[in-house]
Amino acid sequence: MREADLDVFAAELAHGAFVIDVRESDGYAAGHVSGALSTPLSALGAVLGDLPGDRPVYVICASGNRSAWAAEQLATLGVDAVSVVGGTAGWARTGRPLVRGAAVHAA
Template structure:
């Protein structure tokens, strides 16, 4: 099964963006509208995700999000991996915020 992937610069503005990184990575910098569910919590929290729209899944470089997207597709959700993760997101100049009061960065 091929997993759908998309370049960070091509993620639609109104996409449901799921960030599966750890809390310290999230706090350092994330997309403003992203929803944070660490990969380790995803199976127990999958019910929090909308079932009626594609989920764009992101991590730091794309490995964890690829695992999450594969699992989500396996259980019948429509999930797309953001290729290159938040590193590509930042490099593409996409908006970022932090939870620390410091300028956002990809940890």
């Protein structure tokens, strides 16, 4: 499984990275990285066909635990998945902005 630290992720995000947030909708609504699509773990299989096959899919959660698991599962299915180390909490701790509001789903 591939991982990216927050600085690498920030650079990729600035260049239009595809990002899914695997927290439940309430966690996502409380604060998420701009552009991240809400894809709770329970819905991961349902959106597999909607994920790009020509570029990495960055996977983020609150701290990096769920995203690591999800990225590993996606990788076994052939998705170029990258877990974001530190997650949304780490993103916020570094002073980077969060967006609050309703979930925008990948599917």
